[in-house]
Amino acid sequence: MSEPTKLTREQLLPLAVAAERRNIAFTDGQCTLLPPLPDCPICGQPSTALRVQPDYSFQFDLVRFAIKPCGHSFTADGEDVFESYNHARQIVASGDTPNSKENEA
Numbered sequence: 391m392s393e394p395t396k397l398t399r400e401q402l403l404p405l406a407v408a409a410e411r412r413n414i415a416f417t418d419g420q421c422t423l424l425p426p427l428p429d430c431p432i433c434g435q436p437s438t439a440l441r442v443q444p445d446y447s448f449q450f451d452l453v454r455f456a457i458k459p460c461g462h463s464f465t466a467d468g469e470d471v472f473e474s475y476n477h478a479r480q481i482v483a484s485g486d487t488p489n490s491k492e493n494e495a
């Protein structure tokens with residue numbers, strides 16, 4: 391297994407927005423119509439699941455997560471995750487897209 395790739399705040403944002411949209415859809419009971427996750431930032435394959443490994447953050451102040459089905463894994467600073475998620479919530483609340491040129495699905 392290769393070393394996880396460190397993501398920047400900019401790279402985290404589309405993932406955070408997708409996670410937030412899915413949270414909202416799930417809460418609204420639209421479980422069969424979950425918004426899609428973004429493609430893997432490394433290989434560009436569509437991702438079907440994002441698995442977070444939370445204990446990683448206790449040791450290193452890093453969040454580690456993996457994308458399925460390609461299996462690439464990533465780390466991000468806890469602070470960057472927190473800021474991205476805050477930003478994502480604002481974006482979703484205002485109905486914008488994080489990157490209007492590529493996220494008009």
Ligand SMILES: [Zn+2]
Pocket residue numbers: 430431432433434435457460461462
């Ligand atoms: Zn990948």
